[in-house]
Amino acid sequence: MNRQQILDLYTWRAGVCFRHPDRGEVPTTLVKVLHPLxxxxxxxxxxEDCVVAIEDTKRETAKRTGGTYEPGQVGGSAG
Structure with a gap:
């Protein structure tokens, strides 16, 4: 899959990326909801850059370990 095909698997809205807060509001997707005590x-x-990087890592890990790679599942589910 190419970059755009992967990005199309997610729902995007303006937000602040957890890895790049200095970029301010950019298109983001929900990865996880934390529940601090x-x-x-x-x-x-x-x-978008982080989602693609995470997807690349997941694909490489699946290939290396013989696992299954399913795009669109960053954080456990499409989001």
Whole structure:
């Protein structure tokens, strides 16, 4: 799959990437919702570059270990 095909698997909205907060609001997708004990839930969002990097890592890991790679599952589910 190419970059755009992978990005099309996700739902995007303006937000702040957990790895690149200095970029400000950019298109992001929900990766996970954290539930700290002392505060309300905290959505963890990733930008397009991070999603592609995470997908690349997941694909390489699956190839190396003989596992199955399913694009669109960053954070466990499409989002």
């Amino acid at each position: 002392d505060t309300d839930e905290h959505p963890l969002r990733a930008c």
